[in-house]
Amino acid sequence: MPKSVYSAPKTHHAPLRCEYQKQERIGPTLFPFEAETPIHQNMLTGPFLTRLWRICGALLVATGTIMGALTAHLPDAHFAEGGRAIARSAMEMQMWQGLALVALGLGLTQRPNRLLLCGGCGVLLGTLLFCAGVYDTAFTGHHGSHIAPSGGSLLIASWLALAIGWMRRA
Numbered sequence: 001m002p003k004s005v006y007s008a009p010k011t012h013h014a015p016l017r018c019e020y021q022k023q024e025r026i027g028p029t030l031f032p033f034e035a036e037t038p039i040h041q042n043m044l045t046g047p048f049l050t051r052l053w054r055i056c057g058a059l060l061v062a063t064g065t066i067m068g069a070l071t072a073h074l075p076d077a078h079f080a081e082g083g084r085a086i087a088r089s090a091m092e093m094q095m096w097q098g099l100a101l102v103a104l105g106l107g108l109t110q111r112p113n114r115l116l117l118c119g120g121c122g123v124l125l126g127t128l129l130f131c132a133g134v135y136d137t138a139f140t141g142h143h144g145s146h147i148a149p150s151g152g153s154l155l156i157a158s159w160l161a162l163a164i165g166w167m168r169r170a
Contacts, residue, residue, distance in 0.1 A: 046112045053120050054105030060098030060127060067091040067135070080141030090134035097127040097155070104162075115165035122158030126151045 071087045079087065104120050112120075129151025133144045 046108065046117060049117055049120060050105040050108050050112070052105075053101045053124060056124055057098045057101030057103075057105060060094055060101065064091050064094040064098055067094065079138060083138035083141065086134060087138035090131045090138065093134075094127060094131045097123060101127075113165055113169060115161050115168065119158045119160075119162035119165055122154050122161060126154030126158055130155060 067087065068091050071084055071091055074084075076084065101120070101123060104123070108116060108120070130148050131151070133148025133151060136142065136144045137148070
């Protein structure tokens with residue numbers, strides 16, 4: 001019986017070597033992680049979260065400005081009945097919460113306690129949920145189940161957590 005027709009070519013190359021070379025950072029990065037530290041330990045630290053709040057707060061204000069322009073200039077046909085006023089209130093909430101996130105990110109430079117960290121994260125998540133639900137209602141006319149009320153409740157709870165966190169810190 002004949003042997004297999006295919007045979008791998010024999011090469012005499014040197015084995016490939018992959019070495020990790022640690023490079024120096026030239027400037028600040030969004031994710032200041034060390035390769036040896038597990039990622040979950042770095043993501044729950046104050047410096048990472050406060051930087052994330054500043055970035056997300058700025059993005060919320062930027063997109064809030066865009067939504068303000070859209071609510072001012074889009075024809076009424078693009079909105080549900082009464083949707084322009086609804087979208088405007090969502091845009092105002094988004095702008096205020098975005099500015100608050102920037103202020104939180106700048107103000108919590110010292111080691112914040114867990115309650116402050118949870119409160120700031122809740123403000124971010126609550127703003128996203130609340131505004132998304134209200135924008136959806138404004139443009140489609142459909143109430144997105146419990147998205148906006150859940151986001152609003154989370155915002156209230158987060159601001160209360162921040163207040164308690166600051167009281168405990170004093």
